[in-house]
Amino acid sequence: MLDMHRPGHRAMVETAEKDAPPMPGGNMQRQDTSLTDAQKRAFQQNEADFAKLEEQMRSVEEAATARLSASGLEFDEDRRNCYLCLCSGFESSGSSTRPSTRCANCPHQMTRHAGHQ
Numbered sequence: 001m002l003d004m005h006r007p008g009h010r011a012m013v014e015t016a017e018k019d020a021p022p023m024p025g026g027n028m029q030r031q032d033t034s035l036t037d038a039q040k041r042a043f044q045q046n047e048a049d050f051a052k053l054e055e056q057m058r059s060v061e062e063a064a065t066a067r068l069s070a071s072g073l074e075f076d077e078d079r080r081n082c083y084l085c086l087c088s089g090f091e092s093s094g095s096s097t098r099p100s101t102r103c104a105n106c107p108h109q110m111t112r113h114a115g116h117q
Contacts, residue, residue, distance in 0.1 A: 080113045
């Protein structure tokens, strides 16, 4: 196992990172000539689908916030309130080295809380 605190290992990792080919889709603006046309189309379609999903999530969040506000609950996005329960706000249930998308204060995912984007 590589240990980044050992000089020889750090140099191996830095060399491997420098020589590694770019990750497909890592920067959609860059033209990567190593991708096939089918792979490029797949990434473009994925990008379009995720853009649609983000718009749908914004719409659902706006409706959820309005619904809860109309019922007398006010949201504080800095606190990252849950749309599904009265938890004290989103906190990752993971550690700093292994964050989790599950809330430590309730059983809901990060995406079910205000201000997750």
